Each structure stands twice: as C-alpha cells, then as structure tokens.
Amino acid sequence: QVQLVQSGAEVKKPGASVKVSCKASGYTFTSYGISWVRQAPGQGLEWMGWISAYNGNTNYAQKLQGRVTMTTDTSTSTAYMELRSLRSDDTAVYYCAADGSGTAPIYWGQGTLVTVSS
Amino acid sequence: QSALTQPASVSGSPGQSITISCTGTSSDVGSYNLVSWYQQHPGKAPKLMIYEVSKRPSGVSNRFSGSKSGNTASLTISGLQAEDEADYYCCSYAGSSTLRFGGGTKLTVL
Numbered sequence: 001q002v003q004l005v006q007s008g009a010e011v012k013k014p015g016a017s018v019k020v021s022c023k024a025s026g027y028t029f030t031s032y033g034i035s036w037v038r039q040a041p042g043q044g045l046e047w048m049g050w051i052s053a054y055n056g057n058t059n060y061a062q063k064l065q066g067r068v069t070m071t072t073d074t075s076t077s078t079a080y081m082e083l084r085s086l087r088s089d090d091t092a093v094y095y096c097a098a099d100g101s102g103t104a105p106i107y108w109g110q111g112t113l114v115t116v117s118s
Numbered sequence: 119q120s121a122l123t124q125p126a127s128v129s130g131s132p133g134q135s136i137t138i139s140c141t142g143t144s145s146d147v148g149s150y151n152l153v154s155w156y157q158q159h160p161g162k163a164p165k166l167m168i169y170e171v172s173k174r175p176s177g178v179s180n181r182f183s184g185s186k187s188g189n190t191a192s193l194t195i196s197g198l199q200a201e202d203e204a205d206y207y208c209c210s211y212a213g214s215s216t217l218r219f220g221g222g223t224k225l226t227v228l
Contacts, residue, residue: 035217037164037219044121044207044219044220044221044222045156045158045164045207045209045219045222046219047209047216047217047218047219050215050217059214059215059216061216062216095163095164097164102215102217103152103154103170103211103217104152104154104166104169104170104209105154105156105164105166105209106166106169106175107166108163108164108165109163110163111163
C-alpha cells in the first residue's frame with residue numbers, strides 16, 4: 001500500500017531554516033508528483049507547492065516564492081521541503097502528499113509539526 | 119489569491135443528508151473540472167474523498183458525492199453517520215499549476 005512517512009517534529013528560532021523529508025513506498029516514486037500542504041494551528045489547509053518526481057519541475061505558491069525549495073531524491077524515493085527565514089506564522093503542521101499531476105493530493109503523509117519560537 | 123469560500127459549519131442528524139458548498143471564481147472552480155474534497159478528523163491527515171468534481175477514489179463510500187455548477191462546487195453526504203463528523207475542505211486547480219483550498223467546514227452529526 002502507498003505510504004508516505006515524514007520526518008519528526010522540529011523547533012526552530014525565527015530566521016532559521018527547516019528541511020522536512022517525506023519517504024514514499026508502495027508505488028513507483030516517479031509516477032506521482034509530491035504536493036506540500038501546511039496547516040497552522042486551528043486553521044485550514046494551505047497549498048505550498050508541487051514537485052514532479054519524474055523530472056524535478058516545481059511550482060510554488062506565490063507567497064512562498066524565494067523562501068521555499070522542494071526537491072526529490074529518486075534513489076531513496078524521498079521528497080524534501082526546505083523553508084528559510086522562518087517566522088512565527090510559519091508554525092504549522094506540514095504535510096506531503098502524492099499528487100499525480102498537481103491537481104489533487106491523493107495519498108498523504110502523517111504530517112510534521114514545525115514550531116517557530118524564540 | 120483568496121481561499122475558496124465554504125460555510126464554517128453544517129450539521130445534520132444520523133440518516134439525513136447534508137450538502138457543503140464551495141464557492142470560487144471563474145479563475146478556479148468555474149474554469150476547471152478539477153475540484154477535490156478532503157475529510158479531516160482531529161489530529162489526522164486529510165483523506166481524499168472526491169476528485170475531478172464527482173469521482174470517488176476506491177474505498178470511499180458511495181454516500182459521498184460531488185457536483186459543480188458555475189463557480190460553486192458541492193459535496194453531499196447522504197445517510198449521515200457518526201463517523202462522518204469531521205472537517206471538510208474543498209480544493210480547486212487555479213491555473214498556472216497552482217491549487218487553492220477552501221477555508222474548511224466543520225460537520226457536526228447531532
């Protein structure tokens with residue numbers, strides 16, 4: 001069965017960077033893209049961007065352009081999301097999700113809580 | 119780039135049907151048959167319930183159905199059950215390889 005397993009919770013100071021990993025199994029990694037979605041405490045879902053696991057093409061949400069980088073490592077079937085210049089309002093649970101062509105996240109990871117606090 | 123508009127909450131009794139609306143614009147919901155719906159229980163990851171407006175993934179109950187008219191998409195849950203109590207989010211393709219989520223709707227089963 002398809003599984004996406006994310007790295008553990010992180011606590012970061014404002015201005016720092018965080019890199020979240022997402023290891024996929026149960027399918028051919030390059031057959032699906034990976035979407036990243038975050039959810040601030042008590043808030044709704046926010047789409048962050050998508051990366052093709054086939055060729056590495058990326059699309060980022062405009063508000064995160066310049067601060068976010070999404071990458072994949074096909075040798076380990078792992079996707080990564082790095083967010084820089086962290087602010088307190090970046091505190092959220094970050095999810096990865098297998099998403100065929102970037103139109104509907106299908107299979108979701110368990111989420112990674114990133115807390116930004118001084 | 120505002121979120122799609124959903125009612126904050128809806129409620130219904132077991133066995134009843136409810137509908138959750140998701141209003142966008144001609145740039146997202148109205149332009150593409152690429153609306154999906156997600157169910158999220160507290161502390162859990164979202165689960166895909168409907169994709170491409172009205173298609174159900176394997177394993178999702180046929181009590182869940184989706185539709186769209188103009189700039190508004192809808193999720194209908196028939197024969198409400200206690201386990202349907204959750205938050206529901208719509209999501210639409212918004213062009214230029216971007217997605218847009220709704221603000222979420224809390225469903226309470228009375």
